[in-house]
Amino acid sequence: MRLELQKRPERSALYALLSPFIAIALTVAFGAVLFAFLGKDPVEALYVYFISPLTSTWSLHELAVKAAPLILIGVGLSVCYLSSNWNIGAEGQLVMGAIVGSTLPIVFPDFQSPVVLPLMMIMGMAGGAAYGAIPAFLKTRFGTNEILTSLMLVYVAQLFVDWLVRGPWRNPEGFNFPESRTFHDYAILPEVLASGRTHYGAVFALVAVVALAILLSRTLKGFEIRIAGQAPRAGRFGGFSASRMTFFAFLLSGALAGLAGISEVSGAVQQLRPVVSPGYGFTAIIVAFLGRLNPIGVLFAGLLLGLSYLGGEEAQIVLGLSDKITRVFQGMLLFFVLACDTLILYRIRLVRTRGAVAVAGE
Amino acid sequence: MGRDTESSKSGETAAGRLRTGDLLLQAHGITKRFGDILANDKVSIDLRAGEIHALLGENGAGKSTLVKILYGALEPNGGTLSWNGQQVAISSPAEARKLGIGMVFQHFSLFEALTVTENIALALPGRLSLRDLADKIRRVSADYGLPLDPGAIVADLPVGIRQRIEIVRCLLQEPKLIIMDEPTSVLTPQESDQLFETLKRLTDEGCAILYISHRLEEVQRICHHATIMRHGKVVMECDPALETPASLARMMVGADIKDITREASSATEGEDRLAIVDLSAPADGPFSVPLKSIHLQVKAGEVVAIAGIAGNGQGELFDVISGERLSDRADAVLIDGAPVGRKGINARRRAGAAYVPEERLGHGAVPGLKLSENIILTRHATRDGLVLSGFLDRGKAEELEKKLKADFDVRMSHDNPEARSLSGGNLQKFVVGRELDRNPGVLVINQPTWGVDAGAAASIRQQLIDLARAGSAVLVISQDLDEIFEIADRIAVISRGELSAAEAAEKMTRERIGLLMGGHAGEAGKAAEGRATHAA
Structure with missing residues (x-):
């Protein structure tokens, strides 16, 4: 007896829809096993992790604050992955966006005007896009693997911001803490509602979801993006340039990551610190795949992964578990999402064998 | 499938030569199901020693499935196999080889970076000395008229020689039955003749050959017996010598194939709609062929065909004509007189051109x-x-x-x-x-009917002729000489990135094309004068 994967003649629309839910169910099931091994009551632990963060206004606002950058970066990465440009460096582009956008309030604190905030947002996007252009250039010019270059540039960006806030950008009145000066009022992204901390980053995320949903489903550019990923040779036959697409994908996702970075700094933190994000740029990779590389799907996936951050904090406080539990959950989720995607193109069959294994044909 | 009413269980047997060889492999009632599709429906076939047995059928008729079952690569859902009268289960290719069944695949399974000897050593069981093997390869290959240099690197060898490696590899295992899947699709007519000599020699020694081919003339010429499949069933067995290519095609398709109608091109003096002027392109990869100073004009109203063996620069030529790859000079490619050599594929499409590449998917x-x-x-x-x-x-x-x-x-x-x-x-x-x-005013199409069943192929060919006669220029790149003679007004031959001058189809012969394919322009000239010589 063995399991055999049998290729379907066409993509299964049913499993394309079901696969993320199967993945979530499997993650929850194995999460319960994990909690049991840690000596916690699985039901209570799962409640603490996934349900209780949704029960107060305060934590719902926190969810929006955490989900916004994930969604913003996730939709950008979807465009990258749909076109087979494997940008793993969104975290670095986020950090660079945060740095470039913060130049105004930190280096020119006396320049106070209503144009500061829009300028910061634009500079943040430009910074992230420029940083994303580096792996794109290396890939198109030298054939360098963008997975490696974009990932390595993350560490460069992280060390760069670390150096900045300990060195030249350290707050002169900050008692030598490794932090920049706090932003003046014109440089702070305002809150959307009076009831909590949700800032305009959430609005940016929603706008990005809608804009990219339209781009991908209705425009020639979206068509080009999908072909570049599925059949590059056919893309060339259609008259589309692969290297232009690489730049487009990296610039777009870099700009969105940069916007997420500057929004986080200017909305949630309001100063530059050595660590800009708790790994939003990496978690957004899971968000993109869990959301089926579809902007609407990414919206929900971003909320779920945002919840995993909150649940992790909650589990730390209530159950006394390590904060690494968040990473474990996110890793399991990504694993199951990718595994379940197999079901879209293959069906699983149980085969009785007698004797030797048959060799695949063709 | 259900509409077939012929008695298909055993197949009708037409009169023909008496089959005298010993029964070697007998398949009875073989059934193979893929999901809802019956790829083989109670197929029976007898293979006899000393016989070249043709297996005919359209794409999807179930030939490959049957062959894979005989070679142990697929497991049937039902039916029995007997080898020399003994019932056997062939559960893997290794087991098939142990019985004495060898197979030469349509798509070569060779490592380009290795030598001939190394490639063959990889397929043989057990540990062996490469030097002894090289000697053996030299001896056996010369013996069968398929000489090989054991030390040559496969990447340097033309396709015809690569196939020899596959055949010699198979022969070294001293098989009693050899299965060949479309062996001549990559060969020049001369190389095919050479292969047929080898096959004859093998059958004289008592070997059985199961021969799959789309080329009905060829089947008629060399095969002793034919089994014809349609929709997963055996519909007919016959002696191909008593049939005509048309009657064989009819049995395969189950209906008459429309003859292509082609009036002589009236507009051979028309304007050049597509012109290629002194076009050269360097190789853009280790396995790509450089194009050398190519000249070609296609006039309104005519079909021009480029013959050649796969891998002689056809794909590269298509890419530069289509604009997927740009030329150095704008005037290297002209569409209706407009220089488009530096323009992309969509600009060329807007200029009135259309393209169909070789690979569909x-x-x-x-x-x-x-x-x-x-x-x-x-x-x-x-x-x-x-x-x-x-x-x-x-x-x-x-x-x-x-x-x-x-x-x-x-x-x-x-x-x-x-x-x-x-x-x-x-x-x-x-x-x-x-x-x-x-x-389109200009259509460039690479391998228009490759792997396409006979009915569809005929309709596509007719459409190409009709398009040309309506005033467009049609350029066909094809490896199929039958197709080329069926549709082309003028024929050019590509060999190692060089294109011969296009000549009127009536003046071209298969032999001359074969020599041009091998790059023997000088000998081809002599052959044209009627003093035919055999290519080395």
């Missing part, structure tokens, strides 16, 4: 996209109104899809499916129809 069409979206792929920039200020008009693309489906008889299980779910022939009808529907 992955080049001509995106496998995972619906047909309507695949129409957008090549027509988004051709003023068909499929894109309005950057936005797709999907409704219009779907209308076009319905129109193509009706106009070009593209058969599909449900409306507007993904390209990958179409059979080869239907997908080819679609990608050809997609371009013909634009009524």
Whole structure:
């Protein structure tokens, strides 16, 4: 007896829809096993992790604050992955966006005007896009693997911001803490509602979801993006340039990551610190795949992964578990999402064998 | 499938030569099911020693499935196999080889970076000395008239020689039955003749050969017996010597194939619609062929064919003509007199050209996209109104899809499916129809009917001729000489990136094309004068 994967003649629309839910169910099931091994009551632990963060206004606002950058970066990465440009460096582009956008309030604190905030947002996007252009250039010019270059540039960006806030950008009145000066009022992204901390980053995320949903489903550019990923040779036959697409994908996702970075700094933190994000740029990779590389799907996936951050904090406080539990959950989720995607193109069959294994044909 | 009423269980046997050889492999009632499809439905076949047995059928008739079962690569759902009268279960290719069954595949399984000896050593069981093996290869290959240099690197060898390696590899295992899948599809006529000599020698020694081919003339010439399959069943057995290619084709298709009608081109003095002027292109990869100073004109009203063996620069030539790769000079490619050598494929399409590449899936069409979206792929920039200020008009693309489906008889299980779910022939009808529907002034098509069943092939060929006669220029790149003689007004031959001058089809002979294919332009000249010599 063995399991055999049998290729379907066409993509299964049913499993394309079901696969993320199967993945979530499997993650929850194995999460319960994990909690049991840690000596916690699985039901209570799962409640603490996934349900209780949704029960107060305060934590719902926190969810929006955490989900916004994930969604913003996730939709950008979807465009990258749909076109087979494997940008793993969104975290670095986020950090660079945060740095470039913060130049105004930190280096020119006396320049106070209503144009500061829009300028910061634009500079943040430009910074992230420029940083994303580096792996794109290396890939198109030298054939360098963008997975490696974009990932390595993350560490460069992280060390760069670390150096900045300990060195030249350290707050002169900050008692030598490794932090920049706090932003003046014109440089702070305002809150959307009076009831909590949700800032305009959430609005940016929603706008990005809608804009990219339209781009991908209705425009020639979206068509080009999908072909570049599925059949590059056919893309060339259609008259589309692969290297232009690489730049487009990296610039777009870099700009969105940069916007997420500057929004986080200017909305949630309001100063530059050595660590800009708790790994939003990496978690957004899971968000993109869990959301089926579809902007609407990414919206929900971003909320779920945002919840995993909150649940992790909650589990730390209530159950006394390590904060690494968040990473474990996110890793399991990504694993199951990718595994379940197999079901879209293959069906699983149980085969009785007698004797030797048959060799695949063709 | 259910509509077939012929007695297909055992197949009718027409009169013919008496089959005298000993029964070697007998398959009885072989059934193989893939999901809902019966690929083999109670197929029976007898293979006898000393006999070349042809297995004929259209694409999808179940030939490959049957062969894979005989070679142990697939497990049947039902039926029995007997070898020398003893019932056997062939559960793996290794077991098949142990019995004495060898196979020469259509697509070579050779490592290009290794030598001939190393490639062969990889396929043989046990540990062996490479030096002894090299000697053996030299001896056996010379013995059978297929000389090989054991030390040569495969990457340096032409396709015909690579096939020799496969055959010699098979012979070294001293098989009693050799299965050959389309062995001549990559050979020049001369190389094919050489292969037939070898096959004759093998059968004289008592070896049985199961021979799969689409080339009916060839089957008629060399095969002693033929089994014809259709829709997974054996429909007929016959002696091919008593049949004509047309009657064999009829049995394969189950209906008459329409003859192609071709009036002589009236406009051979027409204007050049497509001109290629001194076009050269360096190789753009380790396995790519450089193009050397190519000249060619295709006039309004004519079909020009480029013959040649695979891998002699056809794909590279197609890419530069289509604009997927740009030339150095704008005037290297002219469409209706306009220099387009530096322009991309969409600019050339707007100038009136259309292109159909060799590979349907992955080049001509995106496998995972619906047909309507695949129409957008090549027509988004051709003023068909499929894109309005950057936005797709999907409704219009779907209308076009319905129109193509009706106009070009593209058969599909449900409306507007993904390209990958179409059979080869239907997908080819679609990608050809997609371009013909634009009524292009210039059509360049690479391997128009490769792997396409006979019925679809005939209709595509007819459409190409009709397009030319309506005043367009049609350039066909093909490896199929029968096809070329059927449709071309003028023929050129490509060999190692060089193109011979196009000559009127009536003046071309198979032998001359064969010599040009081998790059023997001088000898080809002599052959044209009637003093035929055999190519070395």
